[in-house]
Amino acid sequence: MKLSHLFIVLALVLLGLGIVFKSDSISSNPIASETVILAFGDSLTYGKGAEDQSYPMQLQTLINIKVINAGQSGEPSTKGLERLPALLKKYKPSLVILCHGGNDIIRKTSKQTLKDNLIKMIRLSKQAGAQVLLVGVPDFKMIRFNTEGLYEEIAEQEQVLYEGEVLEDIENNNDLKSDRIHPNAQGYALMAKAFAEVLKENGILR
Numbered sequence: 001m002k003l004s005h006l007f008i009v010l011a012l013v014l015l016g017l018g019i020v021f022k023s024d025s026i027s028s029n030p031i032a033s034e035t036v037i038l039a040f041g042d043s044l045t046y047g048k049g050a051e052d053q054s055y056p057m058q059l060q061t062l063i064n065i066k067v068i069n070a071g072q073s074g075e076p077s078t079k080g081l082e083r084l085p086a087l088l089k090k091y092k093p094s095l096v097i098l099c100h101g102g103n104d105i106i107r108k109t110s111k112q113t114l115k116d117n118l119i120k121m122i123r124l125s126k127q128a129g130a131q132v133l134l135v136g137v138p139d140f141k142m143i144r145f146n147t148e149g150l151y152e153e154i155a156e157q158e159q160v161l162y163e164g165e166v167l168e169d170i171e172n173n174n175d176l177k178s179d180r181i182h183p184n185a186q187g188y189a190l191m192a193k194a195f196a197e198v199l200k201e202n203g204i205l206r
Contacts, residue, residue, distance in 0.1 A: 026159050028131060028202045031094040037067045038093035038130070040084060040121070041100045044137070044167070044191075045071030049178025053185035059192035063205055068093070076103045077117035084121055088128040095204065096125040097195060099135035099167075102181070105148060106140055115150050122158045133198060136164030138171045140181065145171035161202055166194035 031037075039045050039056035046069065047054025056069035070087050072080070080100050088096075098121055104114040118134070125132050136151035147164045155162035169190070170176045176187035183191065199205040 026161065026202070028161065028204050030206050031065070031131075031204055033065055035065060035094040036091050037065055037095045037097065038070055038087060038091055039067055039097045039099070040070045040080070040087065041098065041135075042071060042075045042080070042102055043073035043182060044102055045069065045097075045099050046073050047071065047188060048073050049182035050185040050188055053188055055183075055188040055191035055195070058189050059195060062192050062196050063199070065205075074103060075100075076107065076109065077101050077114050077121075081117045081120055081124075084124055088124060088130065092128070093125075093130045095133065095199075096130045097133045097135065098122065098125070099137065101148070101151075102137050102140070105137060106181075111148075111150055115154060118151075118154050119158060122154070122160055131204065132158075132160040133195060134158075134160050134162050135195075136162065136167065138168050140171070161198055161204075163194055163198050166191050 039059070045054070045056065047057070054069055054071070056067040056071070060067040068091055072083065075083070077100050098118070100121065101114050101118060122132050122134065134151060134155045136147040138145035139148045145168055147168045152162060152164055170183050170187040171181070176183055176190065178184040196205065
């Protein structure tokens with residue numbers, strides 16, 4: 001049997017056994033304690049409902065690395081895209097936590113527009129030398145909140161870290177919210193913990 005045929009047979013056998021090989025194409029590098037993390041987003045980043053206990057503030061305490069709160073309440077993704085370059089230039093972050101798009105979803109902005117804007121934000125962050133953690137935002141429907149699917153699609157396409165569960169969990173638990181949409185201090189604490197775990201699991205935090 002030719003070697004090439006042998007490889008094909010072996011691959012088919014492995015697939016039949018449910019064994020697959022997947023290369024980890026998301027590169028991640030540890031960040032130093034003296035670095036800066038830019039938490040960029042809208043009111044969910046700003047901390048509306050518990051401003052003195054926002055997730056950036058709690059994350060900074062949790063990991064002992066400076067986290068800049070660059071949240072802007074009520075901001076749509078188009079405005080966020082305009083605002084981001086100056087912040088990247090000013091702070092030169094090693095990591096950007098991107099949690100944006102809630103206002104687009106609430107206002108029923110075109111999903112393609114939101115997707116395009118998020119991709120541009122990710123690419124701007126990478127061009128500035130920052131790693132990116134993309135946060136999935138729920139769809140804010142009347143009965144049950146589910147993470148909008150385009151976030152995971154973007155994370156896979158752009159090969160960035162992704163956390164798509166914590167906001168869905170918070171939004172479906174009124175005990176973790178200060179109003180219909182925004183977390184309370186306990187909810188923001190869960191966000192900070194979830195993001196720290198992703199960073200540790202991927203070797204970004206030592």
